[in-house]
Amino acid sequence: xxxxxxxxxxxxxxxxxxxxxxxxxxxESIHVAKVVHDCKxxxxxxxxxxxxxxxxxxxxxxxxxxxxxxxxRMWTPDDYISFVGLLADPQYCGVSYVExxxxxxxxxxxxxxxxxxxxTEMMKRAAADDVRFLLHIYHKMMxxxxxxxxWKLAVRGSLYCRCFCVSDNDFxxxxxxxxxPDNLITEGETxxxxxxxxxxxxxxxxxxxxxxxxxxxxAVKGCCKAxxxxxxxxxxxxx
Numbered sequence: 001x002x003x004x005x006x007x008x009x010x011x012x013x014x015x016x017x018x019x020x021x022x023x024x025x026x027x028e029s030i031h032v033a034k035v036v037h038d039c040k041x042x043x044x045x046x047x048x049x050x051x052x053x054x055x056x057x058x059x060x061x062x063x064x065x066x067x068x069x070x071x072x073r074m075w076t077p078d079d080y081i082s083f084v085g086l087l088a089d090p091q092y093c094g095v096s097y098v099e100x101x102x103x104x105x106x107x108x109x110x111x112x113x114x115x116x117x118x119x120t121e122m123m124k125r126a127a128a129d130d131v132r133f134l135l136h137i138y139h140k141m142m143x144x145x146x147x148x149x150x151w152k153l154a155v156r157g158s159l160y161c162r163c164f165c166v167s168d169n170d171f172x173x174x175x176x177x178x179x180x181p182d183n184l185i186t187e188g189e190t191x192x193x194x195x196x197x198x199x200x201x202x203x204x205x206x207x208x209x210x211x212x213x214x215x216x217x218x219a220v221k222g223c224c225k226a227x228x229x230x231x232x233x234x235x236x237x238x239x
Contacts, residue, residue, distance in 0.1 A: 002131035044164035066149040154178040
């Protein structure tokens, strides 16, 4: 967790559920903004492991895309900036994060890499560097982002938080999505609606949904600017 004046490493392995429950009020609070880059998997882990519904997220991956669109960049499917790429962008940070790839390599070799204790110096650096520059980037982005994009950022951040947190109650126990501010309502104008749909694919049929070389998915993405994300509990994704 990075604050303006300090970084705290919250060890969920050592602290367990009691520590995470102590963090829950802030993570779920609508009054505390959480700056995250690509919050989907973080939110999934918090929800299924600790029952935490991450809310009021400023997702820098979403913000980057919205700011680029403001500048006239055409939308293209799957054009998401990585965290390493965002850090390297001189508009926001302009720093190199070489060690991130080293950690990814170690994680691919050993999926239990982050469960090892005690934490090595590399693990501590990597954990801290994942959040160290986020507040700086956040302030830079808030200088650039327009009001309408700011509302989209809030809505998409909320949808990203819940996209892998599938339950049987259709997200009824989650906070409501951010409402459109009055100053953005224009008479006679119909705004795009942000929608999250979860589709269960029968076991073994994902290939048919994707299509040959991804043709079906690419066609859907291209015609309606949909973001299509695959996820599953184990093995081949089935949602």
